[in-house]
Every structure is written in C-alpha cells, then in structure tokens.
Amino acid sequence: MNLKKSFMLALSNILYDKTRSILTMLGIIVGVAAVIILVSLMNGMTGMITDTFNEMGTTTLTVSVTDRGGSRKVSEADIYELRDENPQLLSGVSPSVTISRATVKVSGSSDTVTTNISGVSEEYADMKQLTVTNGSFLNYMQVQNNSKSCVIGTYIQKELFGASALGQSLKINGQVYKVVGVLEEKDDSGSGGSDDVIYIPYTTALRNSTAASISMYTLTAVSEDVADEALALIKAKLLELLGDEDYFTATSMAEMIDKVNEMTGTMTLLLVAIAGISLLVGGIGIMNIMLVSVTERTREIGIRKSLGAKSGAIMSQFVIEAGTVSGVGGIIGIVLGSVVAILVGKLLNLAAIPSVGAIVIAFGVSVGIGIIFGYLPAKNAAKLNPIDALRHE
Amino acid sequence: MTPLIEFRDIYKIYQMGDSEVHAIDGISMKVYKGEFLAIVGQSGSGKSTCMNIIGCLDVPTRGEYFLDGRDVSHMTDDEQAEIRNKKLGFIFQQYNLIPKLTVLQNVELPLLYAGLSDKEQETRALNSLERVGLRDKAKNMPSQLSGGQQQRVSIARALAGDPSIILADEPTGALDSKTGKEVLGFLKQLHSEGNTIVLITHDNTIAAQAGRVIRVQDGRVVYDGEPDIAKFATVAHAGDEDGENNES
Numbered sequence: 001m002n003l004k005k006s007f008m009l010a011l012s013n014i015l016y017d018k019t020r021s022i023l024t025m026l027g028i029i030v031g032v033a034a035v036i037i038l039v040s041l042m043n044g045m046t047g048m049i050t051d052t053f054n055e056m057g058t059t060t061l062t063v064s065v066t067d068r069g070g071s072r073k074v075s076e077a078d079i080y081e082l083r084d085e086n087p088q089l090l091s092g093v094s095p096s097v098t099i100s101r102a103t104v105k106v107s108g109s110s111d112t113v114t115t116n117i118s119g120v121s122e123e124y125a126d127m128k129q130l131t132v133t134n135g136s137f138l139n140y141m142q143v144q145n146n147s148k149s150c151v152i153g154t155y156i157q158k159e160l161f162g163a164s165a166l167g168q169s170l171k172i173n174g175q176v177y178k179v180v181g182v183l184e185e186k187d188d189s190g191s192g193g194s195d196d197v198i199y200i201p202y203t204t205a206l207r208n209s210t211a212a213s214i215s216m217y218t219l220t221a222v223s224e225d226v227a228d229e230a231l232a233l234i235k236a237k238l239l240e241l242l243g244d245e246d247y248f249t250a251t252s253m254a255e256m257i258d259k260v261n262e263m264t265g266t267m268t269l270l271l272v273a274i275a276g277i278s279l280l281v282g283g284i285g286i287m288n289i290m291l292v293s294v295t296e297r298t299r300e301i302g303i304r305k306s307l308g309a310k311s312g313a314i315m316s317q318f319v320i321e322a323g324t325v326s327g328v329g330g331i332i333g334i335v336l337g338s339v340v341a342i343l344v345g346k347l348l349n350l351a352a353i354p355s356v357g358a359i360v361i362a363f364g365v366s367v368g369i370g371i372i373f374g375y376l377p378a379k380n381a382a383k384l385n386p387i388d389a390l391r392h393e
Numbered sequence: 394m395t396p397l398i399e400f401r402d403i404y405k406i407y408q409m410g411d412s413e414v415h416a417i418d419g420i421s422m423k424v425y426k427g428e429f430l431a432i433v434g435q436s437g438s439g440k441s442t443c444m445n446i447i448g449c450l451d452v453p454t455r456g457e458y459f460l461d462g463r464d465v466s467h468m469t470d471d472e473q474a475e476i477r478n479k480k481l482g483f484i485f486q487q488y489n490l491i492p493k494l495t496v497l498q499n500v501e502l503p504l505l506y507a508g509l510s511d512k513e514q515e516t517r518a519l520n521s522l523e524r525v526g527l528r529d530k531a532k533n534m535p536s537q538l539s540g541g542q543q544q545r546v547s548i549a550r551a552l553a554g555d556p557s558i559i560l561a562d563e564p565t566g567a568l569d570s571k572t573g574k575e576v577l578g579f580l581k582q583l584h585s586e587g588n589t590i591v592l593i594t595h596d597n598t599i600a601a602q603a604g605r606v607i608r609v610q611d612g613r614v615v616y617d618g619e620p621d622i623a624k625f626a627t628v629a630h631a632g633d634e635d636g637e638n639n640e641s
Contacts, residue, residue, distance in 0.1 A: 005511065016493040303489045306450060307550070308478020308506040310471045386477075387450040390489070 006316060010324040024289045025329030027282025028370070032333025032362040033340065034275040039358035040341035042268040044350030049264065053257045057128055058224050059091075060253040061231055063217040065238065074241050074248075079217050082237050089222055089230040092127035094120045096216040097205040102173050104198065106160050113159050117172060117198045119205020120218075125151075127220045135166045135181035142180070143201040151181040153195035172198070175208065227254045279362070282329070283369030290322050290377040301381050302389030311382035318381055322374020323367055330366035334359055395462045396423035397557060397589055398447060403456035403466075405442050405612075416442040417453070418612030424591065426557070429584040431592045431603035431620065439612040441562065444593045448481055448560050449473040461557060478506050482551030486563035488543045490535040496522065496546050497531040503554040521553040522546070525579070541572030548579060559583065562593045577602055 014021040065074045076095045083090040097119035105112040124130070125137035132151065142149045150170070157165040165179045177200065186194040206214065221230040231252045238248045294301070301314055338354040345352025405417040417439045424430050434440040445451035446458060449465055458466040465476055482503075483489075490499045500518040509517070522528045525545040527538075535543055544564060551559055561580060565573030577599060584590050584604070592603055600606050601620045608616035 005505070013493065300491050303491055304502065305474065306448070306477060306483050307503040308474050310474040313506060387445050390450065
C-alpha cells in the first residue's frame, strides 16, 4: 500500500467528517499557533531590546566613582593614562559630566527648553557613533580651553531655532554657547528622545556644575571580544587607586546585554513551555478521537481485514490518519500563528517575524504527537480478530 | 486431485461460563475446484462458524483445515490475511461496503491490499464492475445505490482479486425475492464460468440451486449430496423452511 494513496485516503477521511476533524485539529491548531505567536513576539521584543543596547554601543564601558577625599582619588589623567598604556584593550575615553534639567533658550526669544546637558570629550562622537550632519563635533582645543561651544540634536534645533542653528548662539543656564555642530536626526525628534541632546566640553560643564570632580567616565573597548578584559583592567586600576570596591562601579554594555538576553531567554522558554502544554493537550485530544474512531470503525476494520488487509496496513492507515489530521492542524496553526504574530507585531511596533526554528519545531511536535497518540489506538485496531470486528455493530 | 477445501475433524468450541458450546462438533469434508456448494442449516447449527473458518476469519479449536493443499489453520494473522486476499472473495448478507469510499474505491480495496499499482487496481476494479453491470456507478457512493446494486458491488469486489473460492454468506438475506433471484442467477453464472462457490443459507429452496448441499445441524454434517429437496429436507426439523432469523 503506497504512501501517497494512504495520504489521499486519510485526507478523504478528514473531509468525510469535517466537524469532527476540525474539532480534533483545534487543540493542535491552538497549540501550534500559540507557540509561534509567543516565540515570534518574544523574538521581536528581544530584538528590540538588543537593538536599543547595541545602539548604545556594545563595546561601551561605564565607570562611576565616588570621591573618597584625601589622596585616594581618581583623576581624568589616571583614566587617560590607563587607555594610553593599554591601546590593545581601550580605544576611547570620555569623562562624563551631566548638568541636569538645564534651561536652554535663545537670547531675545521667550521659547525655552529644559533638558540635560552632557559634558563630554572630543572622542565621544566616535565612541557613540554620533554623526554630525551640519558643522563638526567638539574638538580637542575646545575641550582643553573650556570653550563655550556646543553640539545639539535636531530636537533642540527645531524647538529653538526652527532653521539651521549652526553658528548661532544659545543660552544654557544664562551662559552663552556657540553651536558648532548639529547631529543627525535619529528618531522622531520628541522631547527626551535621542535628538533631545546638547553636548558641551566636559571641562566647561565641570566649571558650571556644582560637582567638585568628575564622577563618571565612558570608555570603549577596542572590540566586543576584549570588552570583558578591558573591564577587568579598569576595575583593577580603580581598586588600586581607591583601595576599596565600594567606591566605584564599572559595567560593560556587553555584560548588560548578556543579562537582558538571559532574562528574555528564560521568559521565552517559560512561554514556550506553556504553549507546549497546550500542544500536548491537543495531542491527547487526537488520541481520544482516534480511540473513539477505532471503536466506531471496528466494522470497517473487519471488512478491510476480510479483504486481506494485514495488521501493518490497518495500523499504518490509522497512524497516517492521525499524522495527517495533526499535520493539517499544524499547517493551519502555523498560518494562523504567523498571521497573528505579524499583525500583533505591527500593532506593538515589533519585528515579530515567526522564526523558521519555531515553525519547524511546532510542526514537528504536532505531527509527532499525532503519530505517537495515534499509534496506540492503531495497534489495538490492528490486533482485532477479523470475525469479531465484522460482527461489531 | 487435491481438494480446494479440506476439513479434517474440525471442532470449534466456545467457553460459555462453565459449559462448553460446540459450534462445530467434528466436521470433515472436501470441496473440489469448480463445485457449487451450499451449506444449509438453521440458526445456531454452526453453518456460519463453518463459513468463518473456510474464510479464514476464525480459527478452529481443533482439527486441520487445508486450503488448496496448505494447512491454513495454524498460520499467523498476516499469512491468513494474505490467504483471504489471494484465495477468497466474500459476499456478505449486509454487503459490508465501506460507506465513505466510492463504489470504485470499495472494489479496489482487495487489489490495494494485494499491492497492485494504482492503474492496475483501477483497470481491474472497473472490469469487475463491468461484469456486474455497474461500471457507470463507479464514482457513486454506496448509499446512492439500491440494496441489489450494493450487493452486486460486493460481488464485484469479491471477483476483483480473482479468488479461488467465492464465499457467499446469506447473499440474498437482505434482498427482496426478485433481486435475490437476480443475485442467485449471477452466482450460477459465475459457477458456469468455472468459479468455485460456497453458499451459506438457511433457505432450502436457495440451497437447492447449488450443485451440492451440505446440511449442518448441531455442529455436525447430517446430509451431504445432491440438492434434491425431498432427500435433504427429510432430515430437517419441521418449520425450518420459514427461515425466521438469519445468522450473520
């Protein structure tokens, strides 16, 4: 008995009793769709989170220190020296001084913007892959001379100037700064977004802030591969300088991404396990239907046996039927799950593309369950004595 | 000449609680190729059990059954399935067509299990349907046919595999007398074409159409010979001819 014909017979059996077939398949459809939807959405979410972190630079290392007073302290010279001594590990260094909620305005205008001002070094643009579309980023001289220069995001330009801001002046907390560069637009230029930024030399920022010394440094590792090594180096240096781990923290973005991935991974696994349970329930549904079907079709089995069907033929018929029912259910589930995942993804603004892995696994599991749960009733069917089966009403 | 069917002291004993019921109580017989045999008997006489054993649908408790010279009473299930497929064609009282398959698919079934190619299955099934005059109904479902037509389909199915023996179990039992006669006429025609036919019936008048009659009573053969009603009916109990319940 060839396989193709068996499939055709199984398919015609499914079509013969549509209601029952659909009810049988429902469990598998829901299970497969659930697996695909959950995995796709989790993938989309993980992707979004990872992208956000990647945007911040996977090689970025952040150091914050507390001034201990006395001789134990960290100066920017120490950090620069560390970089210069280890060019194979560290590439960029920028002290980071933040002036929170500064009032920014253009002289003669009543429009004001309240935003955080970042005091950084000239290396910061390269470290963070900032692109200046108009003018240029802060340079070494400006940083050394406490120059009152600034680079602004497109949101600030739009809010305060409307037109090009290059060469214009603006007032930050009452002090006049010259705009030397405008950054490339990154998002939809909302308040608090990545275009709502103003960069000034960290030296200038330090002067105008209440902080006595620099408490934050941003560094970049040469590559992602050496990020951990670079982080260890920094920690060792800081420990040497400060004498106590409590006075500093040093984290790498890669480390954080790992943690986030670990978390989302665990969540995906949990959700998939839940979806897996519904798949299993679907499989048990198939087993129930197959058991009923074998009982109902005992006479048919008797007829087939009287015509010369061997146990193997009867068994393969039932197993193929169970496999086909769950396979068709699986395909419907895949289509349904993919469509729902993509639609929900669109709604949530996630790239929720169903992964090939999820589809293959969901389909494999559904067909597998169908075959396994179809096997037992099929074995019973095949063992029936032909005359007993024929006499069954 | 080797007999096609040979029973050697066959017993079929059922355990009913404490007591044993001898459905067949030591039957020996030989049937040769080309015979038209009717096994006749009342309900519970053991004729159906006889037919089940001949058809390899059931195994005897004791004794040996040779089909075409081979001992089939001790074969495995699958070997018996093969014997049923190759050597036997069944015609049942209730037709036993599979309702969700078309007429053609029903007739193809024994050929499918014989492992023939799709094309050959179809050709032979259509030929077989042609013989019973139902070729034009090939694509119909069994439920769309009359009882007589359904029985003809089951005859076509029995013929499709070109079996050595055609076993007919009360083939006219579910039909009115006119269609019953037609079906019987068809069996006669098959016999005249050289087929071996074993007919099981409770009805003496139908049995009388056969070339040879075996009357079974209480699991034993009480008459074996010419289908002369006067002769074989004498051993029958009174009231046997009314044919109340059919065994199936």
